[in-house]
Amino acid sequence: EPEVTQTPSHQVTQMGQEVILRCVPISNHLYFYWYRQILGQKVEFLVSFYNNEISEKSEIFDDQFSVERPDGSNFTLKIRSTKLEDSAMYFCANRDRGGTGELFFGEGSRLTVL
Amino acid sequence: QKEVEQDPGPLSVPEGAIVSLNCTYSNSAFQYFMWYRQYSRKGPELLMYTYSSGNKEDGRFTAQVDKSSKYISLFIRDSQPSDSATYLCAVSTDSWGKFQFGAGTQVVVTP
Numbered sequence: 219e220p221e222v223t224q225t226p227s228h229q230v231t232q233m234g235q236e237v238i239l240r241c242v243p244i245s246n247h248l249y250f251y252w253y254r255q256i257l258g259q260k261v262e263f264l265v266s267f268y269n270n271e272i273s274e275k276s277e278i279f280d281d282q283f284s285v286e287r288p289d290g291s292n293f294t295l296k297i298r299s300t301k302l303e304d305s306a307m308y309f310c311a312n313r314d315r316g317g318t319g320e321l322f323f324g325e326g327s328r329l330t331v332l
Numbered sequence: 333q334k335e336v337e338q339d340p341g342p343l344s345v346p347e348g349a350i351v352s353l354n355c356t357y358s359n360s361a362f363q364y365f366m367w368y369r370q371y372s373r374k375g376p377e378l379l380m381y382t383y384s385s386g387n388k389e390d391g392r393f394t395a396q397v398d399k400s401s402k403y404i405s406l407f408i409r410d411s412q413p414s415d416s417a418t419y420l421c422a423v424s425t426d427s428w429g430k431f432q433f434g435a436g437t438q439v440v441v442t443p
Contacts, residue, residue, distance in 0.1 A: 262433070263431070
C-alpha cells in the first residue's frame with residue numbers, strides 16, 4: 219500500500235536554528251498538507267499546498283514557516299528560526315488527484331527545540 | 333464555540349464489547365467526515381471516510397453521520413486490546429481543503 223514517508227523521524231535542535239522537515243508524498247497525489255500536534259493536544263492544520271503554491275494557511279503558519287516542492291516529489295516544511303513552542307510532531311498529509319477527500323498521513327517528524 | 337468537539341475519555345471497555353465514539357461539530361457546511369486511529373507518537377491512520385449523511389460499514393467499524401444534528405459516530409464491534417488507541421474525528425467543507433480535528437478520545441480495551 220502506498221505510504222507517505224517523512225524524514226527525519228526525530229530532530230533535536232537549538233532554539234533559533236533552522237529546521238527542514240521532508241516528506242515524500244504518495245505518487246499522483248496532488249494536494250499536500252502539513253499538520254502539527256503538540257504533545258497531548260489535538261492535530262492542528264498548518265498549511266495546504268496545491269499546484270506549487272499555498273492554497274490555505276492557518277494563523278500558526280507565520281513568516282517563520284515556509285513550504286516548497288523543490289523537485290516535484292519531495293515536499294518540505296522549513297522553520298527558519300525555531301522557538302521552544304515549535305516542539306511538536308509534524309505530520310505531512312496528502313489527498314489524491316481525484317479529490318475524493320481521503321487524507322493520508324505520514325508517521326510524523328518529532329521536533330524537539332531546546 | 334469549538335468547531336469540532338470530542339470527549340477526551342479515557343473510555344475503558346472489556347474485550348469483545350462495542351466501543352461507541354462520537355463528535356459534534358458546529359459548521360453545517362462540513363460535508364466530509366473521517367475517523368482516524370492514532371497510536372502513541374504515531375501518525376493518524378485513516379479508518380473510515382464518509383461524505384455527507386448516512387452510514388458506512390467496514391469490517392468491525394461502522395461510521396454514522398447525522399448532518400441534521402451535526403453529530404458523527406464511530407462504532408467498533410468485537411473490540412480487541414489492539415484497538416486501544418486514540419480515535420480522532422475530522423471534518424472538512426470540501427474535497428481538497430483542510431480538515432479540522434477533534435481532540436481525540438482515548439480508548440482502552442481490557443483483556
